[in-house]
Amino acid sequence: MLKKWLIVFCSVFLLFFWAGIPGASAAATKFIIINKSSNKLAYYEDSKLKRVFKVGTGRSQSLTPEGKFKIVQKIINRPYYKGNIPGGDPRNPLGNRWMGFNARGTSGSTYGIHGNNNPGSIGGYVSSGCVRMYDNEVEWLYSQVPINTVVIITSSGKSFDAIAKSYGYNVKPGGNTGTTGDTLKIGSRGDAVADLQRKLTKLGFNTGGIDGVFGPATDKAVRAFQKSKRLTADGIVGPKTWSALNGSSSQPGTTLANSGTLRKGSKGSAVKELQQRLTARGYNTRGTDGIFGANTEKAVIALQKASRLTTDGGVGPAKKKAILK
Structure with a gap:
């Protein structure tokens, strides 16, 4: 009788153990790191750094909480209750996407990663504690991460891979370390170029496709955009061109x-x-x-x-x- 009971117990235990492995593994394949020292956000998928973005964080060191949290809320066009501004309104400082995380015992409605109606604030220490992104970039991130995705916030001089390892993640080398906003020109390749092409295409400047390769068609589109904004039409996408692009694409x-x-x-x-x-x-x-x-x-x-x-x-x-x- 005892032997039979032990067999049943072990079978049930192993069933729950095996059933738990895929979920735990899937949850670990995606996570976010925000480094307040550089005001950059890193998105990891399948243990590899996929994209890096500029962000805005708290006006003072203590406002944006540090630690390991989870995304517990996802809202499209969240209203700005404090200012009585409806979701989707161009005046809404929360932009078009909200991903709330459970910092300091909150339920995801206090601290969040969200868009913004002031592209010029991204990269600075500007918020009351939330993490700001460009609207078009937070749209992309929102589409990638599910509820319960881990968010690590820190102030560090280490690389993102080193920060990930310090939190117990076995990351793979060779991820995309280029930040959207890096200087790009003909010959450049990668996710930042693809992001550039998406923005230009959305604004009506034809790049000939979104392939992550800065070729002649993308160069022509960049020059046309620069000319439309009265910038030097040299085909080089530096800080001024990025700022103009993000300012334009933030107002769909x-x-x-x-x-x-x-x-x-x-x-x-x-x-x-x-x-x-x-x-x-x-x-x-x-x-x-x-x-x-x-x-x-x-x-x-x-x-x-x-x-x-x-x-x-x-x-x-x-x-x-x-x-x-």
Whole structure:
């Protein structure tokens, strides 16, 4: 009888143990490190540094808490209750994404990683304790991290890999150490170039694709953007060009959201925004000319299929939600 009881006990124990391994392993594959000394945020996936971003943190050393926390809230277009500003409003200082973490015994509504309506503040010591990002960059991060993702906040002179190791993570070498905002020019490659291409495409400057390679088409798009902002049109993406890009892309267009149903033959600014958004998401419309032609229709149908929507090539309210999300 005792032997039978021990067999049952061990079987149940092993079942729970094995069942727990995948969840624990999956939770450990993604984590975030924020270093207040450099005001940079590192995103790790599968034990490898994937992207690094500039952030804004607390006005004084004590405002942004340090330690190991977890993301416990995720909200799109969170209202700014203190100022009675609705979510999605261009005046909202929380931007378009909120990822709240449970620092100092809070429930995720006090401290968060969020967007911002003042791109010039990113990189500085500016907040009341939260971590600010550019709107378009926090959108990307929001799409990557699930609830319970670990957030480590520290002030350190160490590399991100060294900080990760000090918290018990076995990180792999060779991750992307380039920060979005680094100086880029023809010949540059990597995630920062892909991010540059997304921003330019979203603004209507055709880079010929989003492949992470700074080639002639990207150079041409950069020069056109620089010229439109009255910057030196040298094709080199330095601090001034990044600032102009982030300032422009932080205010997404609303023409598409407020337009009627679009379909083949439609023309105008709403179609152009549709083309920009489709191209930025990898559905190539082969140009952003504001004319809903065969290539735009093909891109719309591809997105509809991926989103499991009716594949009629038209863009009505339901299709807009899929494109604007």
